Amino acid sequence: MSFSPRFSALKGLQDILPADSSLWQKVETAAKEVFSRYGFQEIRLPIIESTALFTRSIGETTDIVEKEMYTFPDKAGRSITLRPEGTASVVRAYVEHHLHTLPSPQKFFYSGPMFRYERPQKGRFRQFHQIGVEAFGAASPFLDAELIAMLKVLLERLGLKGVNFEVNSIGCEKCRPAYRQALQDFFAGRLEDLCPDCKRRFEQNPLRILDCKVERCIEARRGAPRVTDFLCAECKSHFEEVLSAITLLNIPYVINPDMVRGLDYYTRTTFEVTSERLGSQKALAAGGRYDRLVEEFGGPPTTGIGFAIGMERLTALLRENEVAAGAFPDVYIAPIGEKATIKGFLIAERLRTKGLWVEAGYDSSSLRSQLRKADRLSSRYVLILGDDELSSGRVKWKNLVDGSQGEVEIRGIEEFFVAALRGR
RNA sequence: GUGGCUAUGGUGUAAUGGCAGCACAAGAGACUGUGGCUCUCUUUGUACGGGUUCAAAUCCCGUUAGCCACCCCA
Numbered sequence: 001m002s003f004s005p006r007f008s009a010l011k012g013l014q015d016i017l018p019a020d021s022s023l024w025q026k027v028e029t030a031a032k033e034v035f036s037r038y039g040f041q042e043i044r045l046p047i048i049e050s051t052a053l054f055t056r057s058i059g060e061t062t063d064i065v066e067k068e069m070y071t072f073p074d075k076a077g078r079s080i081t082l083r084p085e086g087t088a089s090v091v092r093a094y095v096e097h098h099l100h101t102l103p104s105p106q107k108f109f110y111s112g113p114m115f116r117y118e119r120p121q122k123g124r125f126r127q128f129h130q131i132g133v134e135a136f137g138a139a140s141p142f143l144d145a146e147l148i149a150m151l152k153v154l155l156e157r158l159g160l161k162g163v164n165f166e167v168n169s170i171g172c173e174k175c176r177p178a179y180r181q182a183l184q185d186f187f188a189g190r191l192e193d194l195c196p197d198c199k200r201r202f203e204q205n206p207l208r209i210l211d212c213k214v215e216r217c218i219e220a221r222r223g224a225p226r227v228t229d230f231l232c233a234e235c236k237s238h239f240e241e242v243l244s245a246i247t248l249l250n251i252p253y254v255i256n257p258d259m260v261r262g263l264d265y266y267t268r269t270t271f272e273v274t275s276e277r278l279g280s281q282k283a284l285a286a287g288g289r290y291d292r293l294v295e296e297f298g299g300p301p302t303t304g305i306g307f308a309i310g311m312e313r314l315t316a317l318l319r320e321n322e323v324a325a326g327a328f329p330d331v332y333i334a335p336i337g338e339k340a341t342i343k344g345f346l347i348a349e350r351l352r353t354k355g356l357w358v359e360a361g362y363d364s365s366s367l368r369s370q371l372r373k374a375d376r377l378s379s380r381y382v383l384i385l386g387d388d389e390l391s392s393g394r395v396k397w398k399n400l401v402d403g404s405q406g407e408v409e410i411r412g413i414e415e416f417f418v419a420a421l422r423g424r
Numbered sequence: 425g426u427g428g429c430u431a432u433g434g435u436g437u438a439a440u441g442g443c444a445g446c447a448c449a450a451g452a453g454a455c456u457g458u459g460g461c462u463c464u465c466u467u468u469g470u471a472c473g474g475g476u477u478c479a480a481a482u483c484c485c486g487u488u489a490g491c492c493a494c495c496c497c498a
Contacts, residue, residue: 011489063496085498114498119425121492128497155479196496211496263497272498283498310498336457369452371459387459400459 002112010116010296012126013032014180017033021314027158028111029345030180032133032152035109038146040133041357043108043256044088047115051079057088057293061204061263068116082115086132094136095299104137111311123281123313131307132287135295137147139303141238144269144289145245149305151285154309163284166270167246169239170207171231173292179230180206185307193220210258226257228415236267242269269305277320278313285309330421332374333360344385347413354414355358356421375400380421383413 016024032042037231055065073085081231083089088262090108095101099106110133132149135143148165165358183206191199195214202209210221217372231239246253261270270288278284294302331351335344341362348360359377361370367384374382384396395413398405399420408416 008489068496082426116497118496119494120490121494124497131497214494215442280493281497286498308498334458339429366455366457367457368459371457373459375459382459384457388457396457398458403459405458 010126012120014125014127015135018327020315020319023318024311027311027314027318028131031109031111031154032155032198034150034157035133038106038107038150040109040135043090043093043110045086045093045110045112047083047113048080048178049083049089049092051081052332053088054081054084056296057091057263057265058085062264064116064263068118068259070115070117084116085114086110086112086130086209086308087134087263087265087293087304090132090134090306091290091293091297091304094134094302095294095297100137100300100302100329101295105143107133107135107136109133119282123310125312130308131311132306134304134306135153135302137302139238139291141241141269144238144242144271144305147250147273147287147305148251148253149249150244150263151287151307151309154232155273158314158318160202160314162277163273163275165246165253165271166259167242167253167269167275168256169231169235169242169268170227170260170266170270171235172267175230175232177234181229182230183207183209184267187220190220193217207260211260228255228257238268249267252341260289261286265292265293265296271307275317276315277317281313283310284313285315328357328378328380329359329419330356330379331358331381331383332370332377332379333358333385334370334374334384335361340385340387340390343390344383347383347410350414351417354418356417371398372420381391381417 051069051071054069058065060066064084070083072080074080090110094106109132111129113127113129115127117126120126133147135147148167152165170176184202187194187202187209189204191202193216194202194209195212195217198209198212198214198217198220201212207227209217210224211220212218228236228239243253243255256272259270259272266288268289268291270286272283272286274282275284276282285307287305289303289305291303293304294300331348332346333348335341344360345362350356351358359374359379361373367386371382378400380399380401382398384398384399389395389410393410394407395410395417396405396407
């Protein structure tokens with residue numbers, strides 16, 4: 001006796017089965033169509049990059065880099081990492097291929113798997129999928145507004161309701177130091193009220209304290225200085241223009257001054273789309289500006305902005321409104337006898353050239369059991385093919401939906417079904 | 425990384441420490457030229473490893489996995 005191991009997908013990784021893949025395709029198709037109206041074109045990138053690419057862009061002290069990356073040595077001992085997000089690779093490609101020499105702004109979208117080694121829970125997986133967009137070389141607040149609008153158009157087109165748009169500005173390298181200092185001054189007298197994590201954040205990244213969900217930290221930050229009060233003149237007017245542009249587009253939003261990004265590269269505008277129906281991991285899509293990143297990677301000073309949508313979270317929401325739309329064959333061919341099986345095999349092939357979904361019985365079992373099989377598959381039509389039909393050259397068809405039936409010449413069979421199934 | 429809850433056929437569930445059962449699903453047949461109904465039969469299970477006990481699905485320990493939350497984020 002042999003022992004058969006039972007394999008299962010790795011923790012936090014999941015299979016997308018046919019019952020779900022149609023919904024994923026629907027999202028991908030809609031995204032591609034909407035993005036193209038705004039001039040975004042697809043870019044396809046490797047899912048492995050050198051580790052340094054991510055530590056440099058996302059930030060050495062972020063949680064993603066510190067504890068969540070899938071990092072391995074390759075056979076030559078180089079440190080490589082499964083991408084935890086998409087922006088770093090797009091920026092790398094932009095710089096590597098000198099895309100700044102093409103007319104600005106350059107706009108890209110991508111989709112695919114991302115990897116973070118986290119404890120799985122609702123809406124959070126170790127391999128998850130994002131559809132993201134990035135635009136380079138336009139600093140105008142209208143671009144920020146355009147991206148937010150594009151995201152809204154896509155979500156509406158998918159029939160998603162009840163989502164909230166949150167926006168914020170976290171300033172630039174000029175105004176952030178002053179704000180950081182103000183926060184440290186504010187929390188210096190309240191260190192004892194903070195949770196251990198926030199005590200550490202106080203030194204490393206005081207902005208993160210604003211994000212903490214521990215009750216006492218929420219209490220302790222009451223009255224803390226707001227980032228929007230510390231923006232420099234340029235950042236302030238940029239933010240105001242973004243807000244007035246999305247107001248012109250009638251996009252309802254709330255300013256969330258506590259929205260601080262977990263990735264270090266963000267500057268100025270940040271935004272997020274959330275849904276209360278998602279549970280604890282309620283961010284459905286998020287993005288922002290990163291005006292320094294291209295330069296950081298050795299390119300010319302070039303502004304950038306983008307967002308990413310979490311596919312698992314989006315499809316989870318869409319699944320709620322989805323009617324279980326199954327997929328059904330157009331025609332089931334029920335042969336009786338060996339000769340009929342061969343004939344049916346050939347007829348199936350002819351009908352498929354007309355774009356029909358045809359299933360053919362392979363083993364000429366009883367007509368009754370073949371009809372039951374066709375019924376099981378929810379086929380619209382059955383074609384009955386026996387000795388009588390073969391000799392007369394006419395076959396019987398039956399509509400399984402309304403029970404009607406009749407006969408048709410074998411040689412005219414394509415035309416018959418194309419007409420019968422028009423508008424299916 | 426931390427915590428809580430959970431684990432019985434494909435799915436949903438039952439079994440005082442004492443014969444692992446039911447429903448649905450799936451497959452075949454009753455029914456050799458007309459499906460859906462009905463009936464019959466069949467397949468498939470106590471996550472894994474220890475321990476306690478005459479006896480463990482049941483109690484204990486460990487592991488693994490899942491879910492949810494923290495953390496963090498899409």
